[in-house]
Amino acid sequence: MTPRPARTLSHRLGMLLLAASAAACGPRIPIETLPPLHFDTPARSQPLETRQGLEVAFIGDQGVGGDSEAVLRLIKAEGADLVISGGDLGYRGSPETFDSMVSAILGPDFPFFASLGNHDADDWRRYQQLLSARARRSRRARCEGVLGVKSACVFDGLLFINSAVGVLYGERGRDHAEFIRATLARSPSRWRICSWHFNQAAMQLGEKGDEAGWEVYEACRKGGAIIATAHEHSYARTHVITRFADPPAFVAAGRELQIGPGRTVAFVTGLGGHSVRPQLRGGDWWAATYTADRGARAGALFCTFHPHGRPDLAQCRFKAIDGTLADRFDLLVPAPGADNDRREGHGEGG
Secondary structure, three states: OOOOHHHHHHHHHHHHHHHHHHOOOOOOOOOOEEOOOOOOOOOOOOOEOOOOOEEEEEEOOOOOOHHHHHHHHHHHHOOOOEEEEOOOOOOOOOHHHHHHHHHHHHOOOOOEEEOOOHHHHHHHHHHHHHHHHHHHHHOOEEEEEEOOOEEEEEEOOEEEEEEOOOOOOOOOHHHHHHHHHHHHHHOOEOOEEEEEOOOOHHHOOOOOOOOOOHHHHHHHHHOOOEEEEOOOOOEEEEOEEEEOOOOOEEEOOOOOEEOEOOEEOEEEEOOOOOOOOOOOOOOOOEEEEEOHHHOOOOEEEEEEEOHHHOOOEEEEEEEEOOOOEEEEEEEEOOOOOOOOOOOOOOOEEO
16 A cells, blocks of 8 residues: 555654664754753652743644634734644645744744644754744743654743654654653653644544554553644543543543543644534543534634642633634642542533
């Protein structure tokens, strides 16, 4: 069977990346490798907290066009401090066109981080140069690894990991899972995010297959990290997942979603502006869905970390460019050693 063109190009990029990383003279593909993070907080019993009121926008599958610009204007209007993208940035638009669009609306120094998507592979060298320059200008993030491919950053106390799992043929999913496990094990951050582009079939609402592998999902769950993906052009958010499989094990009851090591939530935010797709599959583990057959519009998931002096709380909402609030939920992460017997919960969503 002839490979799909996008995957063939991804394969070549992956092979070049692996060969380059082994060369003492440095990579031929100048994908920047950042130095290791040195966490400078005290013991694990004293978690690194996010800045009070930190506002993060989660998006993916953008493109360059009217709805893509509208999503960025929404992000600006909502007062976001940071964008974490699940990838597929400009599609047919050049990296320079995409970066210019972001700069025109959010500003040239706005912190915008992305995971490599399958539609980004051909131009990832240039995307990474532009995103790295943007990160340096913002001066609020400390990062390590290969940015957008296998990287970890701390931004105002929030840890987020960007992975290209499944996108680069030259790297195994196990390598990404090991990086995730090691990073989460040594991080003191209370709030941690895992972000990548691809899905598993059971973890999206469309026709995508098993492309990421369960190992990265499980690594993030065991490490108490929220999972943010894209790829399927809709929005979906799970109940609290206690084991990732097909089907996943989950808990749903009450008001707040208590997460931490061994339990997390996963969401797909693929409504960045490129297109909107209908729901083709479901499952009882989904707490909220927003798709074309429900009149979905482009939008973003916003989470406010450490609101109202509550370092253990994050308040999240999915807002569309027409003002629709498709989902609203709260997340609770107790400090290590705290009383974790709070009641489980579910958010408000369809």
